[in-house]
Every structure is written in C-alpha cells, then in structure tokens.
Amino acid sequence: MTVRTVGVEEEFLLVDPASGRPRAVGGVVLRHLDAQPPPPAEAPDVTGELHREMLETGTRPAATLDELDRGVRAARAAAVEAAASAGTVPAAIATSPLPADPTVSEGDRYRRMAERFGLAVAENMTCGCHVHVGVDSDEEAVAALDRVRPWLAPLLALSTNSPLWQGADSGYASYRQQVWSRWPTAGPTPAFGSVAAYRETVDAMVASGTVLDEGMVYFDVRPSRRHPTLEIRVADVCREPGDAVLVAALTRALVETAVRSWRAGEPAPEVRVEVLRLASWRASRTGLDGALLDPGSWLPSPADDVVDLLLNHVGDALDEAGDTGTVKTLLTDLRARGTGAVAQRAVLARGGDLRDVALSATL
Template sequence: MTSQPQQQLPPDDAPAGCPSSFREVPAALSVGIEEEFLLVDPVSRTLRPEGPQVADSAADELGHRVGTELTRYQVEGRTEPHTCLNEAVAELRTVRAGLARAAAERGLRIASSGSPITGPVAPVPLTPGPRYAESMSLFRALDDEQSACACHVHIGVADPREAIEVSNHLRPWLATLTALAANSPYWEGRDTGYASWRTIAWGRWPVAGPPPYFDSPAHFEDLVDELILTRTVLDRGGLYWDVRPSHHLPTVEVRVADAALTPEDTVLLAAVVRALVATALEAIRAGEPAPRPGPEILRAASWRAARDGLAGQALDPITRRLVPAAAQVERMLRALSPALRHSGDLDLVRSQWRRLRTQGSGADRQRAAYRHRSSLHDVVDHVIGATCSSGRAADGFRAGSARAEIRRPG
C-alpha cells in the first residue's frame, strides 16, 4: 500500500496542555549514543564472527568509543556526550567510518541493520568472557537470537528520582519510537512481515519491552534486587527494558530503537528522545503525574509498532484506538515542539521527518532495495552503503532510483 500524501510537521504552536516555555530544564540536555553493527562478508553477504578483532583494530583510532558485543558477529560504536546534535552526528560519522576501515582491513564491511538479513546465524558465536558464558548458561537458546542490533540513546539526568519519573513519563511514547526507528524487516534470509523483528526477538527476554510504572526509586530498587536474587537477570546491565536509568552513567537510557540505517536516522531519533526527556522533566518539576496506561496496552502497542512501523496503524496507549502510524508520530512531535524549540532542534527534526515521510523508515528502504531485483544481496549492499553514507547516498535505495514508497509487506 502506498503512503498517504506527505504532511508537514505542524506549526510551532504547541497543543493545549503543553508547556510553552522551559524554565526548569537546561537549554540542551547531554546526549550520548551507542550503535551496534553487524560484520558482513561483502562477497557472500553472510555474517562473519570477527567482532573482537575489528574492535581491537578500530580502538587504535577510536579508543574507548568502540567495543565488543555478546556475539562475535557484532561491534559497537559510542559517542561522547554532546549538547549540540550537529557535533553528535559528526562524531557518529567518524565512529562509523573508523569501524568501517577496521572491518575493511579484514575484508569485511559494517552494516547497520537491526537484524541479520541473510542466514543462518544460530547458534551464535559468543564473544569470549565470563559474563557472556554465564549468560549462555542461564538464558540458553535466547542468546542465539542476539545478533540483533540496537541504538541506545543516553540523556543526562543526574537525579535518580527524576530518572525513574522520566521512565514513567516516556512509557506511552515508546511504541511510537519503535515505529519511527524500525529497521529490521528481514531475519536469516526471509521477510518476517514485521518492520522491527528485533523488537519481537528482544521481547522474549524475561525483563524486556516497556518497563513497569515505578511508584518510587525504592520500588525500582526493590524490584531490581528481586530480579537479580531470583536469577531472572545476571545484573543491572541485564535490565533490557525499553527505557531505564543507566546502571553506570548519570543518564536515562532509551533502548527501544533498532540500529539506524544512516547517521541522519540516528540523529533524528536522538533529537526526539532528548525532547521527550526534556518534556518529561518539565512536567515532573511542575508536579504533573505521568499517564499510566496498563502493561497489556503498552505491550500491544509495542507489537503493533514492530509489525507496521510507519506503514500501517499504531495503537495509541492513551486513547486505546488505532490511528495511522505517521499521524501518531506527528502527534508526538506536536507535543514536543516546545522542547525542540528550546534545544534548537526544531528545524532539524522537521527536515529529517520530511525526509523520512518521503523515503520511509529503514525497514521500508530495505524492502525497496529488495523489490528492485528480488535479491537479498541487494538489501545487504544497500545497508552497507547507507551505513557510512554522507546523507546524499541514502536518499534512495540505489543512485537514480525512484523514492522508496512506504507500503506494507506482501
């Protein structure tokens, strides 16, 4: 199904009930970004288990901004904290380029997709280390699906109580972020019918998906202690909720998104997440309670967003009604316009949202690459090219191609 006519992000004026100015929140909260990448053989287009070697090589140039992941099919890139998103996207490109060079030294490429496009990938080769070995012992075949890649956005929130309350306020918007960032339609050589299959794979973990509503920091701490005591998670790093207070940084960490196809997709996500956190902080400091949709509704909204992405319907957790997914994104952006204006990100988000409405999500662009010749190799090649693109190369699935239409699979 083709997309609806392109719409613009609404005017600057905020909807009723939104703060028109931000008196209690800094002009620009800090943003740090973590991105996970797959390592691909450019000839066979299959994954290669050389993550530790590529990370070691890239560290000569990038230092602590690179690391390994659970599986040897993956590497991770990280930015420093930034208050200016132009600086953040510049560093994203630097880190991606450094990882790409290190991979190329071994005859490989990095690919920013939320899931492996070709297969098979299971059982996964685990990165050596006691924690990963313990994970396999505890979680068993669940680890076989963890060649999926995510994008994590950290926003600076130093107060632990506020970090918990921000999590409560973000819960109704997590599914909308899933749809906005969807970039994993394929898994092991087949179209799953989902825009974000990574969301479905991660949802099988015992502590994953939308987090509970926490009544207080003590409620959070008590629950985490119980989960660790009962061996439901290894430690605080194993809390795989879509949003959580970071266990090692003074930040709120939003973990809901697939690895983004391009740096521009990542910076759009980061700008929106920062505005969500700023809006939540303003509401918290004004004494406004967080909406409290039930866990069943949030789970249903997450499933719908993972299935349809931007191409279908979204379940609004507040109204409990289906609405066009793009309209739900625009509703979110209207609510965030004061925060986006406050941080100086409004024009950036407007332009990137217009681009996404034209091109489609990462999942839509992957499928457009496939439709050209019905070839998964074309999808892999497109993802490799877009991962380190300057922006222009990502405008279509192939230079000179028609734009990618937003449509449902099938």
C-alpha cells in the same frame, strides 16, 4: 536554558563485503583496536558485543544536533576502519537478511549467558540504537522513565529496520523487537513512582537468580548504570545517520518534557504494561506504514498522525533546544523515502537478492 546532553550507541553487523554474510571476527577487530595507541578523549567508543558478528559504537555526549550528527558519523567511520582490520564492513541493519549461525563472543559472562538462556542467546544477533539523555539525579531519571513510556512505540516505528529473518520476510517492520522480547526482563514497565521502588524491583530481579546481574535488566528505558543518563533502548539501528539523530532528538525532548511535567507536580500517565506491549507490537509489525496506538485514547490511528502527536507533545522542548527545524527536516526526509525496512524490501522488489539487501546497508 541548559540543554540536556544526548549520546547514541549503535550496534552493527560485521559482514563479508562479497557475500553479505555476517562473519565471526569481532575478536579479531577488538585485538586490532587493543594494539593501537590510545585514542584521544573525544574519539568515539568502538567495542564488542554479545556475538562475534557484531560491533558497537558510542558517541560522546552532545549538546547540539549538529554536534551529535558529527559524532554519529565519526562513530560510523571508526566502525568502518575497525571492521576493515578483519576484512569486513559494518552494516547498519538490525537483523541479518541472510541465514546466519551466530557465535557468542569470548568471555565468562557471555558464556554464562549462553548456558542459561540457550537458543534465546544463540538467536539474539540483533542490532539496536540506544539513546542516552543526561539527567541531574536518580529521582529525575525515574520520574522521566515513568512519563516517557506511552511515547516509546512511535520511536520504534520511526527506526524500523529489520523485516528479514533467516532468509525470509518476517512480515514485521522490526523483527528485532520480536526477538529481543524473548529476554525475561525486556520490554515496557509500570510506573515506579520513586527511586526506592525502582531499586527494589531491580534488586529483586537480580536476587531471583534469573538474570546474571543488573546489566541484564533490559527495560525499554532505564537509568544507566555507568553514566548520569536515562537510556532509551527501543529503536532498531537506523540505516541512515540522520534517522539516528532524529530518534535521539525526539528522545531528548521526551525526557525534558517528562521532567518538566514531574517538576510541575503532574502525575505519571496511568497506562498498563499490557497496553504498552500492544503499542510496541503494532509499531514492530508495520512501522510507519500502518496504524499505531494513540497515546491519548489507546485506539488505532494512522502512524503519521501519532508521530505528529509526538511532535506536538514535545514541541516546547524542541523549540527551546533549537531543534524544531532540524527535526522537521529529518522527519520529512524519512517520510519521503521510508524507513530502513522499506528500503530493504525495495531492494528485493527491484529484483535484488538477500546479498544485495545486506550490502545495501553497509557503511
């Protein structure tokens, strides 16, 4: 059996090591990187983002979870080194705990985004974790897209790491998801059924003039424009590197399970976008500490039970990739200590302040 490759993109805040506040030094970091000798082909990517207070990393495609874990840790180390050039440290945190006034990065595209979308851009300084899973064709990508949709909310619940917003507790485990949903193209989609239907939809969205280009089609899951992958975009950036590996492993298994279902002639699940939005909202609200919607019944069920259903759903794919043991260990660790949202609130419960929360998430 050929195992699908998997890669991870992570976004980080660039924070002051003394105050914990985000600093608008992304341009300084990128200029420093541009002045360095070209990195080796196996080196992780380090790039800028929409806001100057952010940095993004990307791993190389990996076949095993050990390889992916090394890639995630190498990418984080590269982010630390790059951020240090501007006197900052990267923080694995999906929203800033401290009040912030984000600044848009240089470039005509970012300027046009700011002009068109106003406060939605100004406030969208959020950090996600995007998982890329290798696919063999556009047909395979769209078929997998149609079939993974019911299981994306549990992935969000596992990654929740953004309870604080502008200096206050939002009441959500992932407030990033609430902020991100302001984009007109963000969120779940119906099943497309074919590559032609997917392309027709995307082309119509771009032709509407609402978004600048196809890069702004921010579906929860989409075929990548640059790589032969399916990109799943629902997770917060994870506080712990192992949590990113866990989310990526489950995502790869979901894609493999979906493709097998398609090849077997099984139809995509019939679930309305409105219900998928409810599932996503519930995951954003309480993470693993409340009820999620059971993708079988769409009724509330304890989060741990829904995650166990996900494990059962992708069990064969995990077994055949040799991932079951690692996934169960990583999940046990996550359940024992809690998500990043739990960790942030724990800092405050121990008497720490917002600065302490931000600095506790630095790499």
